[in-house]
Amino acid sequence: MxxxxxxxxxxxxxxxxxxxxxxxxxxxxxxxxxxxxxxxxxxxxxxxxxxxxxxxxxxxxxxxxxxxxxxxxxxxxxxxxxxxxxxxxxxxxxxxxxxxxxxxxxxxxxxWTFQCSVQCKELKLTDIPTTKVDVIKSCSMLQEGVSWSLIANRTFFHVPFKSKCLDNLIKDHCSTSNAVPNIAHYVWFSKKEMNFYHFLSFVSTLKHLNPCLVLVHGEVPFGLYWEYVVLIANNIINVKMSPPTTIFDRKIGRIEHQADVARLLILKEYGGIYLDTDEVILRSLDNLLNYTFTLSHAVDNNLSNGLILASPNATFISHWYLV
Structure with missing residues (x-):
């Protein structure tokens, strides 16, 4: 059952x-x-x-x-x-x-096999401006030491920050009717080799901004990419500048923050276009040169100081830096 x-x-x-x-x-x-x-x-x-x-x-x-x-x-x-x-x-x-x-x-x-690489298009040297600015002539009447060295068979000049020689050079060769002088600025405080991404930034600046001068503040890069940059453009000058160590009596610890302060000092003194070494320019910025200050846009509706255009002694920078 x-x-x-x-x-x-x-x-x-x-x-x-x-x-x-x-x-x-x-x-x-x-x-x-x-x-x-x-x-x-x-x-x-x-x-x-x-x-x-x-x-x-x-x-x-x-x-x-x-x-x-x-x-x-x-x-x-x-x-x-x-x-x-x-x-x-x-x-x-x-x-x-x-x-x-x-x-x-x-x-x-x-x-996919991921076994194919595509070569970059050959860089045409004719696309790179090679305007020569005569540093020695601009400094000949001044009792100021200007050093130079040979890099890639080119004479590469070194001048101090706030140099009267550099002031004369900018006045004689780079003066325009625009509010912002067409001078490109990079900060290079550490002794490091120029890599491919830095190289792209410099070449894009030379090609699309066609600057009167490219000023590298701080140390001088080294390596094959740097030698190639100096070879194709002879309007690059090293501005000897020590990293700022204090601001408002407070110590600046990180080199990134030192560069943040330095870019404001540089633009206040000379005006021009400041670029981080990882910025790549894709087109001309001539339409922005008539504004006394332009700050780049970052993600999340924030602003970035990786690309700044400013006239000398711009009011905004003076308020920003409070000097």
Whole structure:
């Protein structure tokens, strides 16, 4: 005889086990899904630089962890992400490799091999201004020491900050009717080698701003990229300047903050266009030279001091620096 009360216990136990398994599986799946890497790809032009091809920059985001990865890991992450999501969203940012036709654009990201680099277009030296400013002539009537050195077979001049020689040079060669003189300023306080990104900034400044002078304040960069910059442009001058160490009787500890103060001192003294060494200019800024002060825009509706245009003794800078 079938006893329903007796036989229902095994069935009830099975259902209870099944329910526990479902709950555990749900938690495990949620944990795995939460920890699954989320790939963020920033579009970067593929290029080969000194045989070090750069394809994409990726960011691996995990729960309570942010880690930037490079090398083979980001390539593998990109492939895994696209293959597991059946997505071709990022295909347009990558140039795959094809043995027959070298580099082709293949829309199907499942076929990526990441073995192709695209060479930068050859830089035309005719695009770079090579206006020569005569430092010696401008300083010949002054009892002021001006030093020079040979870099890449070019005479490279060094003058002190607030130099009368430099004042005369700007007055004689760089005076215009604009409020802002077309003089580019960089701050280079540490003795470091110029890298490719610094090089891009300098070349873009020379090409698109066509400055009368490029003043490098502080130390002098070194390396092959720097020698090439000096070779193609002979209107670059080193302005000897020590990093500011105090402001309002308070010590300035970080070199970044020293550079923040220095750029205000520089623009107040000379006026012109200040650029951080990672700024890349894409077009002329001539339409901004008639304004006495222009500050660049940053993310999140903030302002950035990475690019500043100012006339000498600009009122805004005086209020900003409170001098």
């Amino acid at each position: 079938f006893n329903s009360a007796k036989d229902s216990k095994p069935t009830e136990t099975k259902w209870r086990h099944f329910f526990v398994m479902v709950v555990m599986s749900t938690f495990i799946f949620a944990a795995i899904f939460t920890m699954r890497p989320t790939l963020v790809i920033h579009p970067i032009v593929a290029m080969g630089v000194l045989n070090r091809p750069q394809f994409i920059r990726t960011t691996l985001i995990r729960t309570q962890q942010l880690q930037r990865i490079t090398g083979e890991e980001y390539i593998q992450s990109a492939i895994i992400n696209e293959k597991t999501t059946n997505s071709t969203e990022y295909a347009k940012y990558i140039v795959p490799y094809d043995n027959q036709t070298l580099c082709q654009s293949i829309p199907d990201t499942k076929n």
